[in-house]
Amino acid sequence: MSTPTALSGSSNHQIRLASRPVGLPTRANWNFTTEPVAEPGPGGVLVKTLYLSLDPAMRGWMNEGKSYIPPVELGAVMRAGGVGQVIASQNPAFAVGDYVNAGLDVQEYCRIPEEQIKRSGIFKIDPGLGLTPWLNVLGLPGMTGYFGLLDVGLPKTGETVVVSGAAGAVGQTVGQLAKLKGCRVVGIAGGRAKCDWVVNELGFDACIDYKAGEVKAGLKEHCPKGVDIYFDNVGGEILDLVLTRITRGARIIICGAISQYNNTTPVKGPANYLSLLVNRARMEGIVVFDYADRYPQAIAELAGYLKAGTLKSREDVVQGLDTFPETLLKLFSGENFGKLVLQVAPA
């Protein structure tokens, strides 16, 4: 057990939710606060934030009302997962210097109490694989892609898998994993650069540029036998177009709907949902937390692919805690290229 490091005098910069946004969040929705860095409590640890994961789901957490997890309270530090380093520990399982993955929130230092450690709310990571992949293919997005594709999608060799947000965190895991499982994989991403990368670097069979308006023709061209599995991260018009191309018994995994998160009008429901009837197909939602007891198995498999070079992990790293409000918006404009990560301190 390490002796607690005295941090008196150090300050912890934090970003708190000041108000609930209507449409896209703006800087006015956030409060920048500073408080002294706290010592870890009995059985707890203190973690210095290195990288924070910026995710589309964050937009949902900013809304009032019950979802799959409670909203962030007004005045609270914004919720975020991250990778950090233990700088003080009163828990024998963690030593100063350990790299960890945990809910660190949008702040420079995070105190993790003993009860959070007990319910596996923090775990040590192997920095030998890099740090940012632990927020990407080895993190929650990777787990989401892994269990969504394998447990909900049930891919079979030779089937055609389409994934939207293909260059994003979940999308790159889904597509590469589907290739490893012997599927034909077609991505949908925004812009030629992302599409080229998805095909040339990740090995997808094709990638459709939705920003070039290619979705309808692209699906027809690249999915000549139809779509057996659609992993949907975007919703909206793209979901509707894919629904017109599904095969009998197709599986549609509803992981997200980033195109709809900043709507100020009602969500656009999939007008072509009766294609589910005609094709005896299934549309099913996934929330990654349900698979928590199987994360170690999934991480072991994905880490094996990473080491072998058969799986790649690309992160788009932006510097500086204070850029958080604007950096988050890159997700909704599709500006990020790879999993969006905020670097809070030098690693």
Place this chain on the structure above:
Amino acid sequence: MSTPTALSGSSNHQIRLASRPVGLPTRANWNFTTEPVAEPGPGGVLVKTLYLSLDPAMRGWMNEGKSYIPPVELGAVMRAGGVGQVIASQNPAFAVGDYVNAGLDVQEYCRIPEEQIKRSGIFKIDPGLGLTPWLNVLGLPGMTGYFGLLDVGLPKTGETVVVSGAAGAVGQTVGQLAKLKGCRVVGIAGGRAKCDWVVNELGFDACIDYKAGEVKAGLKEHCPKGVDIYFDNVGGEILDLVLTRITRGARIIICGAISQYNNTTPVKGPANYLSLLVNRARMEGIVVFDYADRYPQAIAELAGYLKAGTLKSREDVVQGLDTFPETLLKLFSGENFGKLVLQVAPA
């Protein structure tokens, strides 16, 4: 084998699809024709139509374009399933006088060729249970309800099942079967009379009158633990309201969307479909034909309940082939009370 009955001189009145409707079908979409009654071909039978099944799916068959079965061609006799009596037979499996269930189409006499008999496109029925139940709980609607509820819905004792079109053919089967399987059952139907019947005669726990605008409040009141299974025959606003009340792991069976079939604007997609994500729920389509090899097992079970009086079958019988164009519309106004059947000849 029966000797063919000479029917020369008799005429067969038929109703043919003259044009494809936009919105609700009108009399102008139909052609009334008459042709001589044909003798059965070698190995075939000739059936006199007694009752025809009028179903919401018919509206879809009138549209151009591929669906789960091909559309009715312009100029063809309108497709319909029915119950009739064999009046001439050149097939040893069928005797004159046998009651049968088959695709008879909207006409007075139907010639069933040998190849249709070989692919089980006609089967003998037991008139001891009545004739019209063979178009209702013992017919395709019953099969749809049986396999949709049991195979797709996977009901467990104590779960809450909601079914729309509760007084219709599929709805009455689903609700009564769910009660027999130990579920709490809440129907949705149009008008107080239907709702009362569903509760008092069929034994549902409650029934919500959608025409009285009770759906939102009714779901809250009658499904205090949420909706585990929703069997959807109607789509539209009701589907969206149910989506706000589903439980974690809920199953939504997409059987039809009668509220949308006569739209001249695009189908209204379920705006609340992201409830599938939050609740890890599933929406899945069913087409009854996929279960054809298991119809005999389902019919045996349902016939057993009918004989025991634990299952009821209510049909709304309208007289006269010539009333077909107007009678069909009762489905879309919700005027029919029970499974809609057209009586073509006295039984």
